[in-house]
Amino acid sequence: MGESLKGKLLFELEENLSGHQLGMLAHAIGSPSGEQTATLVPYFGPSVAGERALVDALKIDLKKALLGTQSYEWGRPFRPGEKLRIRVYVDDAYAKGNLRFAVVVSEFKDELDELICRQRTVFIEREG
Amino acid sequence: MELKPFKVGPISRLQIARFGCAVRDFNPIHFDDDFARSAGLPSVIAHGPLTASLVLDGIVAQVGAERLRSMEARFTAPVRPGDELEVTPTADGVEARNGEGQVVLVARLQFVS
Numbered sequence: 001m002g003e004s005l006k007g008k009l010l011f012e013l014e015e016n017l018s019g020h021q022l023g024m025l026a027h028a029i030g031s032p033s034g035e036q037t038a039t040l041v042p043y044f045g046p047s048v049a050g051e052r053a054l055v056d057a058l059k060i061d062l063k064k065a066l067l068g069t070q071s072y073e074w075g076r077p078f079r080p081g082e083k084l085r086i087r088v089y090v091d092d093a094y095a096k097g098n099l100r101f102a103v104v105v106s107e108f109k110d111e112l113d114e115l116i117c118r119q120r121t122v123f124i125e126r127e128g
Numbered sequence: 129m130e131l132k133p134f135k136v137g138p139i140s141r142l143q144i145a146r147f148g149c150a151v152r153d154f155n156p157i158h159f160d161d162d163f164a165r166s167a168g169l170p171s172v173i174a175h176g177p178l179t180a181s182l183v184l185d186g187i188v189a190q191v192g193a194e195r196l197r198s199m200e201a202r203f204t205a206p207v208r209p210g211d212e213l214e215v216t217p218t219a220d221g222v223e224a225r226n227g228e229g230q231v232v233l234v235a236r237l238q239f240v241s
Binding site: 021043050073077 | 147163
C-alpha cells in the first residue's frame with residue numbers, strides 16, 4: 001500500500017441495484033428499520049468488485065490492515081432497481097511513522113449523473 | 129437533532145457472515161479465527177461498516193433514512209462476536225461502547241435541515 005497509489009482509479013462499473021441485494025443487507029442488519037437503513041448503505045464502496053479485487057489493487061496485507069474511518073455523504077437513499085454508475089479511486093496515500101494510509105473514495109451516481117452517495121474510507125496498514 | 133441512547137447487538141457470527149455476503153467482503157479476518165489470531169486479534173471481528181450500519185440503523189429508527197445527510201464513523205477498537213454496544217449521543221453525533229466500557233466507534237452526523 002504505497003504512496004504511488006495516489007490518484008489511481010481502482011474500479012469503474014455500472015450495476016443495477018437489486019431488491020434482493022437490499023434485502024440481503026436488511027437481513028444482516030436484522031431490525032424493523034433494517035429495510036430503510038439498507039437504502040443508505042447497500043455497499044461498502046471499496047469492496048464493490050469483491051474484496052479480493054481490492055486487495056490486489058491496493059496490495060494490502062490483510063494481516064496488517066485496519067479500517068480507520070468510513071464516511072458516507074448522501075444525496076438521497078438508494079432505490080431498488082436503479083442503475084448505478086460506480087467509481088472507486090484512491091484520493092490520497094501517505095505514510096506517517098510506521099503506518100501507511102490509503103484514502104479510498106467510492107462514488108455512486110444515478111443515470112442522470114446525480115450523486116446518490118459518496119463514501120470515504122481510510123485504510124491503515126502497519127509496517128513490519 | 130436530539131437522539132436517544134440505544135443498544136446494538138449482541139452482534140453474531142451469523143450477522144457478520146450475512147453482512148460479508150451482502151457487501152462482497154470476505155476478508156478472512158471476519159470469518160476465520162485462525163487468520164484473525166495470526167493478525168494479533170483474539171477472534172474474528174465485525175466489519176467496520178457493519179458496526180457503522182448497525183449504529184446508523186438505530187439512528188434511522190429514530191429519524192428516518194431521508195433525514196441523514198452524512199456520517200463519519202471512526203473505528204477506535206475492534207468489535208467481536210457477542211459484543212453488545214451502548215450508543216449514546218454526543219455534541220455532534222454518537223459514540224458506541226462495548227460491554228467493557230471501551231469506545232469502539234465515534235461518529236459525526238449531519239442531518240437534512
